[in-house]
Amino acid sequence: MTLTVPAPVAAGPPAVLDRFRLLVEPELRAAVAALHPDLARMAAYSFGWCEADGAPTEGSGGKMLRSALALLSAELVGEAAERAVSGAVGVELLHAFSLVHDDILDADERRRHRPTVWKTYGVGPAVLAGDALFALAVRAVAHTQHASDPGQAVRLLSQTMVDLCQGQAKDIAFEQRPWTGPDQVTVAEYRAMAAGKTGALIACSLAIGAALNGSPPRLVRTLLKSGRRLGLAFQIVDDVLSGIGDPHTTGKPVLNDLCAGKKTYPVLVALSAPGPVATQLRTLLAAHDDLAGRGLVRQDDEDLAQIGGLVAEAGGYEQASLEARRLVQSGLAALNHDRFHAGVISELEGLAAFLLDRSA
């Protein structure tokens, strides 16, 4: 007799995301609703809660990953998730701010299958909407009630905001740097950039619930260290999706980052690989350096497809995925401390696995 083995079902988002959404989203919506109607509409659009004209959308917005990390952060140190809601709201608002402004910086026209905020409402209004989200984030954490140490959380959040801007500045400066030669961007420089651009906020999320509730700085630092590794993994997965993700799922054009001259992990790793494929890739990208005087790879679909193919052939995407896995493992291993609840670490593992295997 043969057993019928069911086909493996692709794991959906972990249940913890839905459980936490119920705690955070009402507070988040209340914060946004208190804004001037023009700002509230742009903010709600950025969260995916409404159409451009303000009409409510069906279904939920983003993954709300960062707010889930903030609530897990409290649970890791034995506090109720409810005691980290203001931190969760803060990091989610800060994330929304960064997306709205980043899309202006990168002149990106599409996000999550829709026109970006600046494309929909204009650059000026989008700048102001981002500022308002930024301001709300700080206010949410600074005005936390029933937490023993909002001061520690605000210090953490403000340092995160600075790190985020620093990372963004590096990311943009890298666009002007060549793909090859002595001025090319190194993998170490990439790591420092991504640690700011993406790692800082994910690290802050994983630490803010503990920080709010008076955890000792040493423990908060351990959470930050773990979170920075998860955050770097997250950015590398993003880079892979930008290269070989399905644009119907990611909601962004394929090889968008490459066109913009962004220095992503898979391309940097492929460029420094041994063998003839990497040599061919370097030659092709060096031609773009000569042509444009900067890293842009524009308006030449054939070249673009060839570069993407060479990055894959040189093992760029594979190496990147491996590195993301290693980073998640070492990030979780950093939490091996008897002050953190083992059951909560398991939930975090589930969340991290979902992030590694996500398609958008």
Next chain:
Amino acid sequence: MTLTVPAPVAAGPPAVLDRFRLLVEPELRAAVAALHPDLARMAAYSFGWCEADGAPTEGSGGKMLRSALALLSAELVGEAAERAVSGAVGVELLHAFSLVHDDILDADERRRHRPTVWKTYGVGPAVLAGDALFALAVRAVAHTQHASDPGQAVRLLSQTMVDLCQGQAKDIAFEQRPWTGPDQVTVAEYRAMAAGKTGALIACSLAIGAALNGSPPRLVRTLLKSGRRLGLAFQIVDDVLSGIGDPHTTGKPVLNDLCAGKKTYPVLVALSAPGPVATQLRTLLAAHDDLAGRGLVRQDDEDLAQIGGLVAEAGGYEQASLEARRLVQSGLAALNHDRFHAGVISELEGLAAFLLDRSA
């Protein structure tokens, strides 16, 4: 015998501004210098410390009014000015942030006789430079050392940031409103807008030194109330300068605000005045409403000059200057409380008088 009476010398900036600059500017420069070089250059340019290419400029930057208020705030409650330096740095950074972003929102190309930051470095970089200034402001206050209540100061600063964005949103929304008819902007609406756009940060400045040093909330609220009146006066003086100031002194084109459809105090007051001049003004502006469907007054220098003349003739600028004087008086009167040092109130009076009579 007749005495030779010397011609009256125009009063320069009060000495307190120079005294306080020595305390604040080194900290401010240190905060900015820690940024990524690209961000540091844009920030320094926005403060007037360097040219577009980073070469140092001669002389000092802005008035640094807000930081002076923050230090006076500490002295008002009997603390040393030194104990409010982080707050002073915070409000000055927040002011710089708001100028950089406002110039993007308003598409203004000139400020302080120079191209604006976005005009010099591009919109994307200017957005990021503003964000970095914003982040530094919060970090400066949140990481205050040797103050008894940084938490109170951070709560104040974060509420100020929200109010500032709300005021900006109103200011922009007003541009789309007509000059005349049932949808016209009222003076009361103007006050609420200016209370956010300008009043909030000046009020925060006048309160943050006290807040940092553990003054009771009741006293902080009194300082906020006083500061909001001074801030509203400041905005009204700004409006007057935009109308009849010398562009060689203000560093901005004449009637810049009117062109943009901004609803300024002198024009709103002139529109609601009795008599035939106001009627003529209403008729002229109503034609612009009909023409453009919104408040813009563009590319018609003759019309512009005529409108400016009618606003003056209807007493708009005179009424505005009177109102600014009244607001300063009532703002200073609000400080009539035995917890505030009389000698410091005198210094504040000197500063307020300078603000009323400034030409830029």
